[in-house]
Amino acid sequence: xxxxxxxxxxxxxxxxxxxxxxxxxxxxxxxxxxxxxxxxxxxxxxxxxxxxxxxxxxxxxxxxxxxxxxxxxxxxxxxxxxxxxxxxxxxxxxxxxxxxxxxxxxxxxxxxxxxxxxxxxxxxxxxxxxxxxxxxxxxxxxxxxxxxxxxxxxxxxxxxxxxxxxxxxxxxxxxxxxxxxxxxxxxxxxxxxxxxxxxxxxxxxxxxxxxxxxxxxxxxxxxxxxxxxxxxxxxxxxxxxxxxxxxxxxxxxxxxxxxxxxxxxxxxxxxxxxxxxxxxxxxxxxxxxxxxxxxx
Numbered sequence: 001x002x003x004x005x006x007x008x009x010x011x012x013x014x015x016x017x018x019x020x021x022x023x024x025x026x027x028x029x030x031x032x033x034x035x036x037x038x039x040x041x042x043x044x045x046x047x048x049x050x051x052x053x054x055x056x057x058x059x060x061x062x063x064x065x066x067x068x069x070x071x072x073x074x075x076x077x078x079x080x081x082x083x084x085x086x087x088x089x090x091x092x093x094x095x096x097x098x099x100x101x102x103x104x105x106x107x108x109x110x111x112x113x114x115x116x117x118x119x120x121x122x123x124x125x126x127x128x129x130x131x132x133x134x135x136x137x138x139x140x141x142x143x144x145x146x147x148x149x150x151x152x153x154x155x156x157x158x159x160x161x162x163x164x165x166x167x168x169x170x171x172x173x174x175x176x177x178x179x180x181x182x183x184x185x186x187x188x189x190x191x192x193x194x195x196x197x198x199x200x201x202x203x204x205x206x207x208x209x210x211x212x213x214x215x216x217x218x219x220x221x222x223x224x225x226x227x228x229x230x231x232x233x234x235x236x237x238x239x240x241x242x243x244x245x246x247x248x249x250x251x252x253x254x255x256x257x258x259x260x261x262x263x264x265x266x267x268x269x270x271x272x273x274x275x276x277x278x279x280x281x282x283x284x285x286x287x288x289x290x291x292x293x294x295x296x
Contacts, residue, residue, distance in 0.1 A: 235287030
């Protein structure tokens, strides 16, 4: 079993860290919230006084941070993770950030004699707790091989997407699809209601026809057809609208930088910005159904 530093014990990081403990790894945990560090101690981890302390004398470091500038600062600061880690340490960043930052931090880690992968996740808080996350991993083959055993303790699927930054590329492309298809699914159910077509009937037909998609069959945005979906809990968040907006913004930044045409992605970003700015940032992203029906 490995000795692992874990930095970032938020809604995703804390259950991921607990799954590493369940798998038998020894974990040194840090967060800017001392309450989060204490909770990690209660789960069986060792508390670290700083992020750098979490990276000292470990086999690997896992980070789960909010944005690219946090990742750059935590890794590349004078007293950051790269400076603190011993040569050969494996760095695994599970944050969802911009591709440019992921590649810049990976290059800095490699120059310092470390191995690094970017490994953003899909599956939300529920997947983090259940250990069923999907990891999209960017990095060199050797680093990916080392990371697999650690990531498998936290997820059900670990997929190598290619060189550094490609994990982030896969994540933002995937979530752009999700954002667009959720809006399209909401629009279809809204139209069905106005045409007098029962939501369950549309679900029964479309879920077995060419309109079938994950947003409909696993996360249906109207109450009833999928009992486990947030629509049945007044859109209590599993994946917040704010997080969806963040990912759509990252996709649009990448599209602009690469010259890709993503008109539906741009429209989805605008709609989610409207939804969040209206006070629903903490609502589940499927709650955009309420905006499209004038009820947000």
